[in-house]
Amino acid sequence: MSSADQAAAPAAKPSERLTSAVIRFAGDSGDGMQLAGTQFTDTSALFGNDVATLPDFPAEIRAPAGTVAGVSGFQINFASEDIHTPGDAVNALIAMNPAALKAHLCDVEPGGLVVVNESEFDKVGLRKAKYPEGYNPLDDEQINTSYQLLRVPITRLNSEALTESGMGAKDIGRCKNMYALGIVYWLYGRPLDTTIQFLENYFIKKKNKPEVAQANIAALKSGYYFGETAEIFPTRYEISRAEIAPGTYRKITGNDALAMGLVAASQLSGKELVYCSYPITPASSILHSLSAQKHYGIKTFQAEDEIAACCAAIGVSFAGRIGVTGTSGPGLALKAEAMGLAAITELPLVVINVQRGGPSTGLPTKTEQADLLQAMYGRNSDCPVVILAPSTPGDCFEIGIEAVRIALTHMTPVVILTDGYLANGAEPWPIPDVDAIEPIEVKHATDPETYQPYERNEDSVRPWAIPGTPGTEHRIGGLEKQHITGNVSYDYENHQLMTLLRHEKINKIADHIPPLEPYGDADAELLVLGWGGPCGTIYTAVERARAEGRKVAGAHLRHISPMPRNLATVLSRYPRVLIPEINMGQLRSMIRAKFLIDARGINKVQGRPFLVQEVSMAIEKMLDGSWGDAEMYMPRGGQLILPEPWND
Amino acid sequence: MISPNTKDTPLAVLKAKDFASDQDVRWCPGCGDYAILKQTQKVLADLAARRENTVFVAGIGCSSRFPYYMSTYGFHTIHGRGPAIASGVKIANPELDVWLVTGDGDGLSIGGNHLMHVLRRNLDLNIMLFNNRIYGLTKGQYSPTSETGKKTPSTPLGSLDRPLAPLSIALAAEATFVARSVDIDKNLTDVLTAAAKHHGTSFVEIYQDCNVFNHEAFAHATGRKGLEKEENLLRLEAGKPMVFGKNRDRGIRMSGTKLEVVELVDGVTEDDLLVHDPTDRNLAFMLARMSYPEFPEAVGVLFESECATYEDLVTQQVEMAKAKRPNATLRDLLHAGETFTVEP
Numbered sequence: 001m002s003s004a005d006q007a008a009a010p011a012a013k014p015s016e017r018l019t020s021a022v023i024r025f026a027g028d029s030g031d032g033m034q035l036a037g038t039q040f041t042d043t044s045a046l047f048g049n050d051v052a053t054l055p056d057f058p059a060e061i062r063a064p065a066g067t068v069a070g071v072s073g074f075q076i077n078f079a080s081e082d083i084h085t086p087g088d089a090v091n092a093l094i095a096m097n098p099a100a101l102k103a104h105l106c107d108v109e110p111g112g113l114v115v116v117n118e119s120e121f122d123k124v125g126l127r128k129a130k131y132p133e134g135y136n137p138l139d140d141e142q143i144n145t146s147y148q149l150l151r152v153p154i155t156r157l158n159s160e161a162l163t164e165s166g167m168g169a170k171d172i173g174r175c176k177n178m179y180a181l182g183i184v185y186w187l188y189g190r191p192l193d194t195t196i197q198f199l200e201n202y203f204i205k206k207k208n209k210p211e212v213a214q215a216n217i218a219a220l221k222s223g224y225y226f227g228e229t230a231e232i233f234p235t236r237y238e239i240s241r242a243e244i245a246p247g248t249y250r251k252i253t254g255n256d257a258l259a260m261g262l263v264a265a266s267q268l269s270g271k272e273l274v275y276c277s278y279p280i281t282p283a284s285s286i287l288h289s290l291s292a293q294k295h296y297g298i299k300t301f302q303a304e305d306e307i308a309a310c311c312a313a314i315g316v317s318f319a320g321r322i323g324v325t326g327t328s329g330p331g332l333a334l335k336a337e338a339m340g341l342a343a344i345t346e347l348p349l350v351v352i353n354v355q356r357g358g359p360s361t362g363l364p365t366k367t368e369q370a371d372l373l374q375a376m377y378g379r380n381s382d383c384p385v386v387i388l389a390p391s392t393p394g395d396c397f398e399i400g401i402e403a404v405r406i407a408l409t410h411m412t413p414v415v416i417l418t419d420g421y422l423a424n425g426a427e428p429w430p431i432p433d434v435d436a437i438e439p440i441e442v443k444h445a446t447d448p449e450t451y452q453p454y455e456r457n458e459d460s461v462r463p464w465a466i467p468g469t470p471g472t473e474h475r476i477g478g479l480e481k482q483h484i485t486g487n488v489s490y491d492y493e494n495h496q497l498m499t500l501l502r503h504e505k506i507n508k509i510a511d512h513i514p515p516l517e518p519y520g521d522a523d524a525e526l527l528v529l530g531w532g533g534p535c536g537t538i539y540t541a542v543e544r545a546r547a548e549g550r551k552v553a554g555a556h557l558r559h560i561s562p563m564p565r566n567l568a569t570v571l572s573r574y575p576r577v578l579i580p581e582i583n584m585g586q587l588r589s590m591i592r593a594k595f596l597i598d599a600r601g602i603n604k605v606q607g608r609p610f611l612v613q614e615v616s617m618a619i620e621k622m623l624d625g626s627w628g629d630a631e632m633y634m635p636r637g638g639q640l641i642l643p644e645p646w647n648d
Numbered sequence: 649m650i651s652p653n654t655k656d657t658p659l660a661v662l663k664a665k666d667f668a669s670d671q672d673v674r675w676c677p678g679c680g681d682y683a684i685l686k687q688t689q690k691v692l693a694d695l696a697a698r699r700e701n702t703v704f705v706a707g708i709g710c711s712s713r714f715p716y717y718m719s720t721y722g723f724h725t726i727h728g729r730g731p732a733i734a735s736g737v738k739i740a741n742p743e744l745d746v747w748l749v750t751g752d753g754d755g756l757s758i759g760g761n762h763l764m765h766v767l768r769r770n771l772d773l774n775i776m777l778f779n780n781r782i783y784g785l786t787k788g789q790y791s792p793t794s795e796t797g798k799k800t801p802s803t804p805l806g807s808l809d810r811p812l813a814p815l816s817i818a819l820a821a822e823a824t825f826v827a828r829s830v831d832i833d834k835n836l837t838d839v840l841t842a843a844a845k846h847h848g849t850s851f852v853e854i855y856q857d858c859n860v861f862n863h864e865a866f867a868h869a870t871g872r873k874g875l876e877k878e879e880n881l882l883r884l885e886a887g888k889p890m891v892f893g894k895n896r897d898r899g900i901r902m903s904g905t906k907l908e909v910v911e912l913v914d915g916v917t918e919d920d921l922l923v924h925d926p927t928d929r930n931l932a933f934m935l936a937r938m939s940y941p942e943f944p945e946a947v948g949v950l951f952e953s954e955c956a957t958y959e960d961l962v963t964q965q966v967e968m969a970k971a972k973r974p975n976a977t978l979r980d981l982l983h984a985g986e987t988f989t990v991e992p
Binding site for chain 2: 272
């Protein structure tokens with residue numbers, strides 16, 4: 001009997017039908033929680049659910065085992081309906097040790113399911129998690145009455161299941177994430193095939209360790225059978241396939257989508273792409289993805305630092321190829337001077353910034369979108385660049401292509417502002433038809449008779465002549481350029497003209513981008529305007545408010561510099577504007593300054609995305625008149641509060 | 649290495665002046681840079697380099713204005729980052745002949761990190777480091793090669809830093825070609841020619857006189873201020889004993905693990921002297937450390953070795969990957985891994 005048959009077999013126990021569920025795996029960094037979570041996501045996506053994920057891991061590779069600092073979590077929202085966020089409250093938590101319970105219990109909904117690995121709740125484990133001496137949360141009456149607490153000695157059961165495996169105790173211990181996954185698969189009626197296939201591929205084909213594959217599969221199945229036979233689970237849950245549009249899908253994270261977008265851009269333009277980067281969380285996986293795409297002619301260059309990575313990408317563009325560099329916040333700060341060089345030499349350049357919590361090193365593995373003003377203004381002098389922001393993991397693919405298209409055809413640096421949440425979060429992605437994507441056409445100047453390095457076309461774009469072309473030899477650099485000839489010029493009126501031309505060139509790109517299209521009610525009282533990661537949450541909150549009869553509209557700003565031509569008109573249509581951001585109000589300040597409107601903000605900087613209910617509360621507050629004069633509110637403890645330092 | 653012309657059309661015969669741009673050269677009158685510019689233009693003409701295929705990259709500083717005065721492609725970049733830009737150019741298009749012009753401040757101070765890494769990667773490009781032991785463009789502050797105790801506007805009581813030796817840095821960074829010359833010395837042409845022909849990164853330190861802020865810093869090597877340069881320069885030739893002096897009456901000998909200067913008298917002959925072996929990195933390191941007035945300073949090619957270039961290896965990896973998966977399409981990429989289809 002195959003595992004798929006088992007899963008499909010009618011459950012002997014009562015089962016409850018749900019439209020969606022949010023589960024979270026939590027354990028020590030070494031417990032394989034990211035793997036368990038990813039496997040559950042793959043299985044659910046292939047099963048036909050809509051999924052959205054939120055991996056959450058510590059910045060340290062291995063903080064001391066068993067400590068709260070070392071807890072790694074992975075949250076999955078999976079549903080039979082259309083979803084846009086990884087979910088607010090956790091319906092089921094799988095806590096592999098006392099520290100994981102301590103760190104994550106607060107996010108579980110009242111009455112939610114909490115499966116704990118009872119084996120680890122011994123004196124040593126409790127002490128490492130810094131519970132008070134003599135206290136065991138499993139015996140806490142309040143916890144037992146607030147949640148459905150299920151004790152499963154996962155470590156012991158897993159060891160017993162694998163006694164015959166011939167492996168050492170340490171290796172057996174490593175399989176316990178699969179045992180836990182097996183239990184969860186049973187709880188939610190998931191088939192085991194996807195994970196079995198993965199384990200076989202990974203451990204047999206890649207690592208040539210068939211015994212490890214067998215042990216992991218045995219652990220997975222044992223966990224599954226435990227759910228079936230043990231009498232401790234009151235119920236099973238069923239979540240049917242989602243009704244999603246016909247087409248071929250795959251699960252995708254933002255960073256993978258962005259890497260694929262860049263490969264696509266290289267193919268669509270017929271130009272070699274060189275990705276120059278310095279390892280930094282959470283951008284490194286783009287470098288990893290692209291370095292595995294050499295068969296598409298992609299070259300990657302791991303530079304000695306962030307500055308070198310940006311400069312090398314500029315060198316690539318000067319040589320007539322596609323220069324791309326990728327980083328996160330602190331790296332963008334280092335690239336600033338080089339980006340100014342690309343701006344004054346008017347060379348194509350794509351700069352990816354996967355934003356994370358800051359300032360300085362900040363929260364390397366946590367999400368934030370607080371580099372907007374840095375991207376916009378973080379260079380010396382007047383130095384406009386293009387800024388694009390994807391709104392979903394899948395959108396990162398489109399943004400990758402669009403960034404290259406704009407950079408090559410408008411001879412400018414383009415910054416892509418993605419974030420840790422989009423980068424690591426996953427969703428099912430309808431694979432686009434590649435033949436339907438418009439090619440990127442690039443013309444190089446080749447005529448020595450007419451070539452002038454800083455002459456401009458109708459879009460104020462200078463011609464691109466590349467080394468190797470006879471007769472168009474020219475010199476460019478960081479010194480101010482004379483209009484048309486490109487020779488060094490210190491003339492004061494020329495500098496004003498060139499400053500204007502650099503602005504005009506960026507502004508004219510607005511003629512080539514689509515207008516902003518709000519969704520929701522045309523006669524809405526309130527527009528909720530978002531950019532980047534929060535767009536899914538904003539969409540969900542707006543739709544919920546509308547379902548409750550409120551007049552609300554929403555919009556996602558993908559083009560931040562230049563902004564869509566119709567933005568002023570759109571903003572003027574709504575009496576009130578709310579801008580939720582994972583920063584202290586950066587887009588809000590730009591919108592207020594540019595359009596002189598009283599936009600308000602909800603601003604959360606906790607390294608985590610918005611909960612839908614937080615945006616819903618803000619919408620409610622804006623509509624019922626209780627908002628008052630405050631420019632912004634921040635969420636805290638289920639409330640919106642004015643942004644003053646905590647007073648308790 | 650100067651890349652050969654692979655086009656069917658024969659090359660136009662270019663003279664040195666054909667490599668000069670139409671821009672006025674704006675270095676101070678009497679600056680050592682003029683001599684280096686002229687020599688470089690001559691070397692390119694002699695090697696039948698193609699203007700369209702040649703790229704001069706520079707950082708910031710007096711030396712780094714160099715690209716503006718060449719009729720080739722040129723990129724005057726930002727302070728210290730020339731090596732990174734040049735690397736990008738060469739990785740993107742290995743066919744180009746790339747030259748990098750830098751100075752002691754640009755290359756060893758703000759750009760020290762990049763210099764080290766471009767050298768160890770061994771991209772096929774030619775680095776000329778103009779060493780004048782001073783910051784000229786910013787009006788005379790001490791540089792990383794200035795002697796300790798130097799009094800400048802930023803060090804009125806004398807600088808406290810110990811100077812760097814550029815050639816030692818290059819050798820330690822695994823450079824595959826290390827040479828030295830002097831702005832007005834006749835051997836600059838030979839050194840630049842050898843550097844241009846080297847397949848890999850060539851590093852040439854050029855003693856350059858800043859006649860405004862550090863005039864005659866290298867008088868010992870140029871023979872000015874009444875000094876005799878041949879007494880202070882060791883002209884290296886592969887396979888030849890290390891003889892120097894106006895009358896060729898002195899030489900360099902090993903004494904234990906150190907070098908020493910000996911007079912060729914009292915039975916000491918050329919047979920006792922060290923023979924220059926440019927493939928010996930340890931010897932090159934010792935030669936690089938010889939400094940005036942204790943020793944004559946080595947000029948010529950100190951070290952040269954063959955090693956695969958970075959851009960060739962990058963290209964090879966791409967070609968190998970392409971050969972393994974010759975027909976990969978964009979569709980394959982997007983559909984790689986687990987997919988599922990929702991039927992209408």
